Amino acid sequence: MTRRMAAPLVLAALALGIVPRIMAHRALAQQTAVLAEPTVSVMRPQPAPDLQEVLLPGDVEAFRQTPIYARASGYLKKWTVDIGAQVKAGQLLAEIDAPEVDDQLRQARADQNQAQANQQLAEVTARRYRDLLVTNSVSHQQADAMASDAKAKQALLDAASSNVARLEKLQSYERVYAPFGGTITARNVDVGALIEAGSAGGASRELFDLAQTGTLRVYVDVPQDDTRQAVEHGAQAYLTLSQFPGRRFPGEIARNAGAINPVTRTLRLEVDVRNADGALLPGSYAQVHLQLHAAQPTYSLPVNTLLFRPQGVQVATVGSGGTVVLKTITIGRDFGSRVEVASGLAGDEAVILNPSDAIADGTRVRLATARTQT
Numbered sequence: 177m178t179r180r181m182a183a184p185l186v187l188a189a190l191a192l193g194i195v196p197r198i199m200a201h202r203a204l205a206q207q208t209a210v211l212a213e214p215t216v217s218v219m220r221p222q223p224a225p226d227l228q229e230v231l232l233p234g235d236v237e238a239f240r241q242t243p244i245y246a247r248a249s250g251y252l253k254k255w256t257v258d259i260g261a262q263v264k265a266g267q268l269l270a271e272i273d274a275p276e277v278d279d280q281l282r283q284a285r286a287d288q289n290q291a292q293a294n295q296q297l298a299e300v301t302a303r304r305y306r307d308l309l310v311t312n313s314v315s316h317q318q319a320d321a322m323a324s325d326a327k328a329k330q331a332l333l334d335a336a337s338s339n340v341a342r343l344e345k346l347q348s349y350e351r352v353y354a355p356f357g358g359t360i361t362a363r364n365v366d367v368g369a370l371i372e373a374g375s376a377g378g379a380s381r382e383l384f385d386l387a388q389t390g391t392l393r394v395y396v397d398v399p400q401d402d403t404r405q406a407v408e409h410g411a412q413a414y415l416t417l418s419q420f421p422g423r424r425f426p427g428e429i430a431r432n433a434g435a436i437n438p439v440t441r442t443l444r445l446e447v448d449v450r451n452a453d454g455a456l457l458p459g460s461y462a463q464v465h466l467q468l469h470a471a472q473p474t475y476s477l478p479v480n481t482l483l484f485r486p487q488g489v490q491v492a493t494v495g496s497g498g499t500v501v502l503k504t505i506t507i508g509r510d511f512g513s514r515v516e517v518a519s520g521l522a523g524d525e526a527v528i529l530n531p532s533d534a535i536a537d538g539t540r541v542r543l544a545t546a547r548t549q550t
Contacts, residue, residue, distance in 0.1 A: 178331075211271075213542045219481075222477075228468050230465075230468055231463055235394065236459065236461070247349035248350050249276075250272045256270065263359075264357045271351055272351075272371050277350070284343050290336075291336040292333050305323075358389060365383050385489040397440060398442055399441070399442055413447050413467065415456075415464055430448040474515070476516050478529070481512060487504055489507055491528070502536070
């Protein structure tokens, strides 16, 4: 009776010790299987924006700017405008005292008068010889000689007249006028200074520097990858400057260089900006905001979906059956926190966010939520 009662007790004790262990092993196996499949969050590719704003540095320059040199040598008699003055086209800027030119002009006019008198006498003589030739009072040779002498005197008169005209132009250069309306940005001479004609002496010889600032040119160097969208003439742009927080200066693309700089691999653009109030100053540094249209917008992804592998840039997608499929893509435009996918995706993939560096094709994964993120 004792043995019969002891056997069930032993079996019960064994069951109480073994069954929990078996259950624990099964739970551990199930947990291991679950942990072997990493949980991932996914998203669908989104359409890339058609319009992208590109921020580039720009140099602000006057629409027209030129140094003004003297064409007559002498001493500065007076100047009528100073630095910062607003002038109109044709306005008198300075006068130069050049007595040598004045004396040469007086002498040239006297030579012209003498040549004119000689020409008139030679013309009268030639006409009289032609009349006498009718009555055979003079020979043909004499008449031809007088006609040739009249032509020679006419040539001397023409040369004297040309010399007078040349000196009159030189004398007119004693008065310096503004070639166009603008602002005097520099005055480098004063009354009594010796002035030499021409610009061979360099920048120190220029009388004034004149800049037209009603409209400004802004030079921008656009990277080669963006040149296809940035070369559209008339496209709108705007400027921002640190000294004008919150203010935008509108402009438009007016012209481009038409060639890529082989050193910087950039295309130079010129943006025309109206400056009616004179707030912008030539020589300033500005930030240029260009609105670029994509030729063929595709899809965009967050940068935390990218994998940089020897095969190229890849993304991990979840395929049928919950397995990972790696796809190699081509990166297009950079939007900061997102990038454009130029090729490699159809647009309906479930792309894994923050994939592990060790993730590989065929890896089984579980989705964090029943519905994919967008």
